[in-house]
Amino acid sequence: xxxxxxxxxxxxxxxxxxxxxxxxxxxxxxxxxxxxxxxxxxxxxxxxxxxxxxxxxxxxxxxxxxxxxxxxxxxxxxxxxxxxxxxxxxxxxxxxxxxxxxxxxxxxxxxxxxxxxxxxxxxxxxxxxxxxxxxxxxxxxxxxxxxxxxxxxxxxxxxxxxxxxxxxxxxxxxxxxxxxxxxxxxxxxxxxxxxxxxxxxxxxxxxxxxxxxxxxxxxxxxxxxxxxxxxxxxxxxxxxxxxxxxxxxxxxxxxxxxxxxxxxxxxxxxxxxxxxxxxxxxxxxxxxxxxxxxxxxxxxxxxxxxxxxxxxxxxxxxxxxxxxxxxxxxxxxxxxxxxxxxxxxxxxxxxxxxxxxxxxxxxxxxxxxxxxxxxxxxxxxxxxxxxxxxxxxxxxxxxxxx
Amino acid sequence: xxxxxxxxxxxxxxxxxxxxxxxxxxxxxxxxxxxxxxxxxxxxxxxxxxxxxxxxxxxxxxxxxxxxxxxxxxxxxxxxxxxxxxxxxxxxxxxxxxxxxxxxxxxxxxxxxxxxxxxxxxxxxxxxxxxxxxxxxxxxxxxxxxxxxxxxxxxxxxxxxxxxxxxxxxxxxxxxxxxxxxxxxxxxxxxxxxxxxxxxxxxxxxxxxxxxxxxxxxxxxxxxx
Numbered sequence: 001x002x003x004x005x006x007x008x009x010x011x012x013x014x015x016x017x018x019x020x021x022x023x024x025x026x027x028x029x030x031x032x033x034x035x036x037x038x039x040x041x042x043x044x045x046x047x048x049x050x051x052x053x054x055x056x057x058x059x060x061x062x063x064x065x066x067x068x069x070x071x072x073x074x075x076x077x078x079x080x081x082x083x084x085x086x087x088x089x090x091x092x093x094x095x096x097x098x099x100x101x102x103x104x105x106x107x108x109x110x111x112x113x114x115x116x117x118x119x120x121x122x123x124x125x126x127x128x129x130x131x132x133x134x135x136x137x138x139x140x141x142x143x144x145x146x147x148x149x150x151x152x153x154x155x156x157x158x159x160x161x162x163x164x165x166x167x168x169x170x171x172x173x174x175x176x177x178x179x180x181x182x183x184x185x186x187x188x189x190x191x192x193x194x195x196x197x198x199x200x201x202x203x204x205x206x207x208x209x210x211x212x213x214x215x216x217x218x219x220x221x222x223x224x225x226x227x228x229x230x231x232x233x234x235x236x237x238x239x240x241x242x243x244x245x246x247x248x249x250x251x252x253x254x255x256x257x258x259x260x261x262x263x264x265x266x267x268x269x270x271x272x273x274x275x276x277x278x279x280x281x282x283x284x285x286x287x288x289x290x291x292x293x294x295x296x297x298x299x300x301x302x303x304x305x306x307x308x309x310x311x312x313x314x315x316x317x318x319x320x321x322x323x324x325x326x327x328x329x330x331x332x333x334x335x336x337x338x339x340x341x342x343x344x345x346x347x348x349x350x351x352x353x354x355x356x357x358x359x360x361x362x363x364x365x366x367x368x369x370x371x372x373x374x375x376x377x378x379x380x381x382x383x384x385x386x387x388x389x390x391x392x393x394x395x396x397x398x399x400x401x402x
Numbered sequence: 403x404x405x406x407x408x409x410x411x412x413x414x415x416x417x418x419x420x421x422x423x424x425x426x427x428x429x430x431x432x433x434x435x436x437x438x439x440x441x442x443x444x445x446x447x448x449x450x451x452x453x454x455x456x457x458x459x460x461x462x463x464x465x466x467x468x469x470x471x472x473x474x475x476x477x478x479x480x481x482x483x484x485x486x487x488x489x490x491x492x493x494x495x496x497x498x499x500x501x502x503x504x505x506x507x508x509x510x511x512x513x514x515x516x517x518x519x520x521x522x523x524x525x526x527x528x529x530x531x532x533x534x535x536x537x538x539x540x541x542x543x544x545x546x547x548x549x550x551x552x553x554x555x556x557x558x559x560x561x562x563x564x565x566x567x568x569x570x571x572x573x574x575x576x577x578x579x580x581x582x583x584x585x586x587x588x589x590x591x592x593x594x595x596x597x598x599x600x601x602x603x604x605x606x607x608x609x610x611x612x613x614x615x616x617x618x619x620x621x622x623x624x625x626x627x
Binding site: 222225228233237249253260298299301302306 | 575
């Protein structure tokens, strides 16, 4: 999820929660205010009615005056004073259905000792309608505000984060084995400048380490060559001795094996440092099928010895612009691995098409397929670990030769 | 047969000298570029072995100096750098062979022999070892006068053996001689055994003697002693 999406989402979520809560409080408040007002009106009416009753001892017709249901009864016996106010449902003749009313009930004894009851019903629908309208307006205003705010936030954030995204893009395009240092643009935002500074410092350090390591690798493998040569030559002289017994020969043989392992390792390291130093940059037209044929001829006896059956399928003549030595190393490695990790009387299938080269061999338990993509830029990425044909990108080869 | 070795690493120089002297070559060794130039101006050599990276100059310049004197000396470059450019320029200015360190002494010996053979026998280019005769130009081998039919690798193996007769050859040096160093033969030494067995069988079939001795755990030796 993108940073902007996430912040916008949180922003929206919090706004909605705040709105719902404040909306509810607002509604409650509004409701209370309206109810209070209604009740005040009812009590005012009640007072008016009571005054009239006390004054005239007759049932006044207030209906036409106040315009809502008022029910007054007067009896000769006195009443105990009771008074309450409540919400009630009643049949409303005007609407033709039940509706909510505010009901004030008063029971009392007048000055002339006559008991009276007053029921005043005031419909709640009017005030509820008003509340609904107010709420609707508020919601509308809120939605407009929210949309505007989210939109503004999104655009502001997008503007503000531009240097950050630029840094990320620079970082992802940065390659450590390139000579040029990581270049990050200066921004007017303090934190991003800090970040860029830290990154620049770090990348510089990494690059320095990388160069040091590369140089060390190169120097070490070069320096190792001489002592290895000396050891090898001395051992070769040593075994010429006439009076060596079997045990001594065995010991020398072990030293020999170890020395050749070091020697092989060193050769690998040297090859890697050469590739890293772009010493194989010189490209020429290389005929792949020709190289494969030469390599197969080279291993002819071993193939025969192991009774391996080779199936060659060249569908196209493939001529690539690449370094010949590297092409030979690649093909030799693939084929010699296919021979080495094969079973006796096994087979190897070599397929060369316009855009792919594959060497398939039989194995003990698993079938190894080593496809190498030659031209197809789409597929190339997937098999990069083994080979990359851009003349500058031979660097991927070490992983393979290792 | 006079050989000049120009190699700045003293220990390696000693080993090479010792190995070549057993072939009854007269092997002189110098450690610096200046000494090398002095030597080649004063004496005539049949073959010089030169390291490219010398402390006070490039081995390539030694070769150039030799060629300026119109010398017929055979030249083998030994270099720590397995660089194609060096190889191409070295062979381009007249070197006969190029060997990358670390190499096997028998390999160097075989190359020296091959160069000397090609240059100095005045047309009689022939390798003889008791009853075995080899005509390298025709790639023809006879045993007791009977022609021997060898594969390319068996032929190379036989030449390698005869070039290093009476020497113990490790399986590794044989493998490298036959297939180069790109093939890791550590698990395929039994294959060399098969090759040697075939060669031995073919020679004996034609009435030849079995000169190949197995040195336990180490390799083989081609000897009539």
